[in-house]
Amino acid sequence: MRTYTSRWLLAVTLGGALALSPLAASAYQDELFSLKNRWEHTVTELPANQRQGTLEALSDEAEALASQNPNEADVLVWQGIILASYARERGGLGALASAKEARAVLERAIELDPQGSNASAYVTLGALYDRAPGRPLGFGNSDTAERMFQRALEIRPNGIDVNFYYAAFLKEEGDIQGAREYATRAVEGTARENRQLSDEALRREAQAFLQAL
Structure with a gap:
C-alpha cells in the first residue's frame, strides 16, 4: 500500500x-x-x-x-x-x-x-x-x-473532486483508460457553490493530469 x-x-x-x-x-x-x-x-x-x-x-x-x-x-x-x-x-x-x-x-x-x-x-x-x-x-x-x-x-457523479481523486486512484492502480475517463469527467464537472475556489483549482489539476496521461 x-x-x-x-x-x-x-x-x-x-x-x-x-x-x-x-x-x-x-x-x-x-x-x-x-x-x-x-x-x-x-x-x-x-x-x-x-x-x-x-x-x-x-x-x-x-x-x-x-x-x-x-x-x-x-x-x-x-x-x-x-x-x-x-x-x-x-x-x-x-x-x-x-x-x-x-x-x-x-x-x-x-x-x-x-x-x-x-x-x-x-x-x-x-x-x-x-x-x-x-x-x-x-x-x-x-x-x-x-x-x-x-x-x-x-x-455526486458530476463532482470535480469526486472524479479527479478517483482518476488519480485508478492511474496508480494501473487503469489508465479509467483514469482518463474520470479525469475528463472532472474537467467537465460542476463546481460546488460553497467550494468554488478549491473545485476550480482541482479542475486545473485535472486538466494537467489528463494531458500527462
Missing part, C-alpha cells in the same frame, strides 16, 4: 444540541463557515511552506467546534477534511495519527448522515484509504478506497 505523499491535493449531548437557541445555532454555523473559508484559502492560495502550520491551527479549531457539536455531521465532515489536509501536508509516518483521527471522525459523520455531506466524507475517506500505509502500521486498503469513491460517485 502506498504511503502518504505531499501530492495528494480538509461536547454536547444530542438533547443539549436540540435545545440550542437560534442564536447559538447561528453561532455554530458562522464558525463552521469561517473554518471552511480559511481552509479553502489555505489549500488554494497559501505557499507550501505556510500550509502545514495553518492547517494544524485549523484542525485545533475544528476539534474544539466538534467537541461542542458532536452530533452535527457537517461539523465532523469538516473536521475530517481539515485533518486529512493536515496529514497530507505533514507527509510520511508523522501524518498517520492525523489520518487515523480523520478516518474516525468521517466514519462517525457518515453514521449521522449516510450522504456524507453530499459525498464529501466519502471522497476524503477514499483518499485516506488510498494513501495511508497498509497493515500492520496503518489502515490503507485499495478495496476500501474503491468502495468509498464509488459511493461518492453515486451521490
Whole structure:
C-alpha cells in the first residue's frame, strides 16, 4: 500500500444540541463557515511552506467546534477534511495519527448522515484509504478506497473532486483508460457553490493530469 505523499491535493449531548437557541445555532454555523473559508484559502492560495502550520491551527479549531457539536455531521465532515489536509501536508509516518483521527471522525459523520455531506466524507475517506500505509502500521486498503469513491460517485457523479481523486486512484492502480475517463469527467464537472475556489483549482489539476496521461 502506498504511503502518504505531499501530492495528494480538509461536547454536547444530542438533547443539549436540540435545545440550542437560534442564536447559538447561528453561532455554530458562522464558525463552521469561517473554518471552511480559511481552509479553502489555505489549500488554494497559501505557499507550501505556510500550509502545514495553518492547517494544524485549523484542525485545533475544528476539534474544539466538534467537541461542542458532536452530533452535527457537517461539523465532523469538516473536521475530517481539515485533518486529512493536515496529514497530507505533514507527509510520511508523522501524518498517520492525523489520518487515523480523520478516518474516525468521517466514519462517525457518515453514521449521522449516510450522504456524507453530499459525498464529501466519502471522497476524503477514499483518499485516506488510498494513501495511508497498509497493515500492520496503518489502515490503507485499495478495496476500501474503491468502495468509498464509488459511493461518492453515486451521490455526486458530476463532482470535480469526486472524479479527479478517483482518476488519480485508478492511474496508480494501473487503469489508465479509467483514469482518463474520470479525469475528463472532472474537467467537465460542476463546481460546488460553497467550494468554488478549491473545485476550480482541482479542475486545473485535472486538466494537467489528463494531458500527462
